Amino acid sequence: MKEYIKMIVVLSVISAVCGFGLAGIRSLTKERIEEQKLLYVEGPVVKKILAGSTNDLIKDRKEIVINKTKHIVFIGKKNGKPWALAYEAEGTGFGGEMSVMIGVDLINDTLTGIGVTSNKETPGVGSRATEDTFTNEFKNKDLNAVFKIKPDGGVIDAVTGATIASRGVCGAVQKGVSMFKEIKKQAVKQ
């Protein structure tokens, strides 16, 4: 009996100490990790789809709350005036959740471009729907266009062998476009 109590106590104490230690380190590094993610994951995509902006895109970002979910909006400015917004929307591909950054031109109401920031697609198969050759199709498309693949009645050519991933990207773009009005209202007025 005594042995059992010792086993339980030792293992619990070790786990508790480790757990608290990790929680501490996590809260110490949390801010820095978020910064790094902005810099290395979202940063390059945002810079690509808002090319031509003259401001610091990472610095000029805003947090917006729509239906209690937080969205980070990057604001592209030319000569101090906002001309385009970029923000993330989620879709579902073959492997699971994917995040797509979409850029919207405020003046012409068109897409400036999109880029996939995270995905779980099969490398070499579904992942081809996350590459530039596919995502470039969305460039300069009007916001009212039907962002679906052609067999579903839309305007986008799906990647052969990556239909579901292509659908996932389209779904994310559609979702993003539907949020645009609300995001624009909050991002530009402030």
Add this chain to the structure above:
Amino acid sequence: MATLTQEFTKGLWKEIPPFRLVLGICAALAVTKSMLDGFGMGVALIFVLVCSNVIISMLRNVIPKKVRLACYIVVIATFVVIVELITQAYVYSLYEALGIFIPLIVVNCIILGRAEAFASKKPVLRSLLDGLGIGVGYMLALVVLGGFREVLGRGTLLAGSQYVVHLFGPAFKPFAFMVEAPGAFICLGLMLGIMNILGD
């Protein structure tokens, strides 16, 4: 009984993990696409191995035999998560290059092996030197493997840092398969062969 220096140096040659003990091969094959990635993985493993060896050696008289493996794994996993958070926060490019292999250090058999075979029986200082020696040996092995594959597979050394060296002229066509999975097996096989010829 071995001297303290021997505890350290045995990991560098006599018991160098991937080549002599043939342990920790999974990660060694996967991350040695370039010298720098191998080095980064090595440093991460040294940190985890030294810390877990020291803690486990300190607790060796407290931990009951029946739950020892659970205790070891909790300690090891803690240090692995620390490494993961720190690389993510300060060297993001390395975090991306190593990917899933940082969390997988938890089940790296070198670490649990040293905990069970060495740290759980020996005093703290010896465990520390043992961990350091084996860890440095592992890192050296990864750097050699990574360097060899990088030179043949890309024609560069230290790619990914600002000191990248292009060894051959632009006419050089790299053996691309060397940075893929088959190249890893071929290199490791050659290394094992060479180590066997050289002997102790």
